[in-house]
Amino acid sequence: MPQRLLALLFVLPALAVIVLLFMVPLGASLIGAFESGEGYGIANFIKVFELYRWDVLFTVMVVLLSTLLIGFFSTAIAGYLTLGENPRAVAVLRWLYRWPMFVPFIVVGQVLRTFLAKNGLMNNIFIELGLMTPISATSFLDWRGIVIAFVWKQVPFVALLVAGAMASIDRGTIEAARNLGASRLRILVEIVVPQIATTLMVGLVLSFVTMMSVLSVPLMINAQSPTMLTADIAFRINSYGDYGVANALGFVSLLITAGAAWIYLRHSVKERA
Amino acid sequence: MGEAFLKLEQLTVGYGANTVLHSIDLAIRKGEFVALLGSSGCGKTTLLRAIAGFVPPSGGRVAVSGREVTQLPPDKRGMALVFQSYALWPHMTVAQNIGYGLKLKRRPKSEIAARVAEMENLLGLQGLGARKPGQLSGGQRQRVALGRALAIDPEILLLDEPLSNLDARIRLTVRHEIRALQRRLGITAIHVTHDREEAMVMADRIVILKDGHIAQQGTPEEIYNRPASSFVAAFLGAENRLLLQAERLPGGSGGGIGEAVRIAASPVSAEALLPLAGRDLQSGPVEARFRAEAAELLPAQAGTAPVDGALTLSGHVTAVSYPGGQWRHGVKVGEADIQVDAPAAFAVGDAVTVRIKSGDLFLYPTEGGASRLAAMPPEGVGKRSAEVVEA
Numbered sequence: 001m002p003q004r005l006l007a008l009l010f011v012l013p014a015l016a017v018i019v020l021l022f023m024v025p026l027g028a029s030l031i032g033a034f035e036s037g038e039g040y041g042i043a044n045f046i047k048v049f050e051l052y053r054w055d056v057l058f059t060v061m062v063v064l065l066s067t068l069l070i071g072f073f074s075t076a077i078a079g080y081l082t083l084g085e086n087p088r089a090v091a092v093l094r095w096l097y098r099w100p101m102f103v104p105f106i107v108v109g110q111v112l113r114t115f116l117a118k119n120g121l122m123n124n125i126f127i128e129l130g131l132m133t134p135i136s137a138t139s140f141l142d143w144r145g146i147v148i149a150f151v152w153k154q155v156p157f158v159a160l161l162v163a164g165a166m167a168s169i170d171r172g173t174i175e176a177a178r179n180l181g182a183s184r185l186r187i188l189v190e191i192v193v194p195q196i197a198t199t200l201m202v203g204l205v206l207s208f209v210t211m212m213s214v215l216s217v218p219l220m221i222n223a224q225s226p227t228m229l230t231a232d233i234a235f236r237i238n239s240y241g242d243y244g245v246a247n248a249l250g251f252v253s254l255l256i257t258a259g260a261a262w263i264y265l266r267h268s269v270k271e272r273a
Numbered sequence: 274m275g276e277a278f279l280k281l282e283q284l285t286v287g288y289g290a291n292t293v294l295h296s297i298d299l300a301i302r303k304g305e306f307v308a309l310l311g312s313s314g315c316g317k318t319t320l321l322r323a324i325a326g327f328v329p330p331s332g333g334r335v336a337v338s339g340r341e342v343t344q345l346p347p348d349k350r351g352m353a354l355v356f357q358s359y360a361l362w363p364h365m366t367v368a369q370n371i372g373y374g375l376k377l378k379r380r381p382k383s384e385i386a387a388r389v390a391e392m393e394n395l396l397g398l399q400g401l402g403a404r405k406p407g408q409l410s411g412g413q414r415q416r417v418a419l420g421r422a423l424a425i426d427p428e429i430l431l432l433d434e435p436l437s438n439l440d441a442r443i444r445l446t447v448r449h450e451i452r453a454l455q456r457r458l459g460i461t462a463i464h465v466t467h468d469r470e471e472a473m474v475m476a477d478r479i480v481i482l483k484d485g486h487i488a489q490q491g492t493p494e495e496i497y498n499r500p501a502s503s504f505v506a507a508f509l510g511a512e513n514r515l516l517l518q519a520e521r522l523p524g525g526s527g528g529g530i531g532e533a534v535r536i537a538a539s540p541v542s543a544e545a546l547l548p549l550a551g552r553d554l555q556s557g558p559v560e561a562r563f564r565a566e567a568a569e570l571l572p573a574q575a576g577t578a579p580v581d582g583a584l585t586l587s588g589h590v591t592a593v594s595y596p597g598g599q600w601r602h603g604v605k606v607g608e609a610d611i612q613v614d615a616p617a618a619f620a621v622g623d624a625v626t627v628r629i630k631s632g633d634l635f636l637y638p639t640e641g642g643a644s645r646l647a648a649m650p651p652e653g654v655g656k657r658s659a660e661v662v663e664a
Binding site for chain 2: 170172173175176177178179180181182186191194195
């Protein structure tokens with residue numbers, strides 16, 4: 001089988017990269033999660049539960065809420081791009097909505113930190129407009145800030161995917177509904193979204209996983225407790241050199257993202273059946 | 274013709290600087306089945322979409338039983354459109370597809386279910402209500418699309434090439450099904466198609482469109498036997514084309530046949546005297562069109578003598594084929610290639626005489642006159658040739 005061997009040889013470099021740069025470190029940190037001063041065991045996970053259980057909950061809630069809002073806003077934007085009847089408004093929106101995609105998370109964090117702070121731009125505008133008094137101004141630099149940052153950054157990405165999917169569905173299905181008297185909102189909810197649900201789901205799962213791994217935004221916006229797991233992992237490593245607990249925290253994040261992936265896979269299997 | 278139910282006045286539609294429909298005037302009676310016939314790009318689908326309200330006209334008006342609907346949205350016009358792609362909603366069942374229009378009208382569930390069952394019975398979709406469109410055959414999908422349109426009880430049914438995605442055999446049955454259904458419901462229907470036979474079989478009246486204008490309208494029999502222009506003649510199968518010299522004769526001079534036209538003798542055609550029979554002709558070059566099946570093919574020696582009231586041509590056979598029924602012959606007549614059917618086959622190379630009776634011969638003044646006639650290159654037989662002439 002010289003030809004088969006040759007084929008294997010061609011695949012080998014790619015395989016080696018995946019194994020050496022991805023599988024091995026992942027395996028090492030998975031094993032590391034169960035490794036502590038007293039040998040192998042779940043000591044690290046007990047520590048995670050004692051110290052970080054509220055952070056786990058906080059992370060899941062923030063990312064879930066962000067995912068829901070991303071789904072809502074991206075569907076609204078893509079829906080307007082598909083069904084909008086004012087060509088100028090559609091053109092402007094099409095030009096505008098993608099920009100946040102090109103802004104790095106760290107910059108998003110920086111921008112929103114100055115925008116959302118107690119004396120930040122947002123509150124100043126509200127105060128100038130007479131919508132609130134300086135006393136009642138509060139900082140948004142907590143979970144709300146993280147959600148706003150995530151949504152602002154991820155909506156364009158999902159909207160791009162969803163708008164592409166919406167553009168490729170048969171226009172006739174939209175016109176047939178219009179012909180029967182459906183409003184644009186009904187067409188979006190009852191005709192268009194069901195046809196692109198899989199794409200929306202893919203976009204949301206990808207966003208979910210991305211948000212689970214962002215460190216800069218919680219560090220910049222939410223310098224308090226509870227915070228997100230990424231900030232905790234960085235803290236364990238940088239302040240304590242405690243790789244065991246950091247790995248255990250990583251393992252927990254992996255379980256959460258795996259949960260999202262499982263929901264997606266189950267749905268796509270059901271679609272195909 | 275009774276009073277118009279659907280009336281188009283000076284309807285003009287354009288995309289940007291490009292005008293697709295040029296002030297179309299059309300009046301359609303209640304219960305009439307009208308086919309919009311034309312080749313692709315002639316504006317027939319745009320006309321249907323403008324009637325339906327999906328394309329805003331740049332001028333003119335659309336009225337339904339005296340009520341102007343030009344500016345109304347598609348759902349306020351009492352019309353339902355059946356799309357070429359059927360455009361069924363893939364995530365809904367057959368019953369949900371059919372019942373959606375009624376759901377939008379907030380009808381009670383029991384009423385919707387009854388109407389859906391009625392439509393399923395009417396269209397032979399019993400037992401398929403729970404299926405998704407992806408699990409249906411092409412013909413079934415087509416009927417679901419029809420059911421969805423008819424469920425809301427529209428006054429006017431618009432059909433955008435609804436048969437073009439079906440197998441040839443199914444298409445023939447569905448033609449009759451749609452026509453029978455339309456008769457039974459007494460609904461006014463406008464059917465867009467590029468298929469001549471489909472239009473002929475289904476419609477009460479055919480409207481032939483060309484480059485955004487109405488080229489001719491009339492009953493199938495009228496447009497088939499009296500095509501108003503060379504384009505219409507070619508579109509309806511009279512694809513054989515010859516250029517001849519004609520002389521118009523006043524009444525009384527044509528051997529007692531009233532006003533007449535004399536076709537001058539040429540190397541390939543004998544002199545012929547034909548009744549004018551309402552043709553719009555002056556003396557000069559004319560374009561002759563006729564169908565392959567309308568001409569008679571004879572051996573050269575037997576048919577040489579010209580016959581009154583018929584055009585006689587001489588040529589030789591260049592090709593023979595058997596498409597079924599009759600033998601089809603390619604015949605070279607001078608510079609022109611024509612096709613002629615005959616019950617028995619001639620051999621390639623045989624000298625033959627082709628005879629076309631006056632009633633089967635369509636004559637039109639050539640547009641460019643004599644100078645253009647001389648410059649015109651010889652053309653093959655086929656659909657294209659008509660378009661070249663018209664261009």
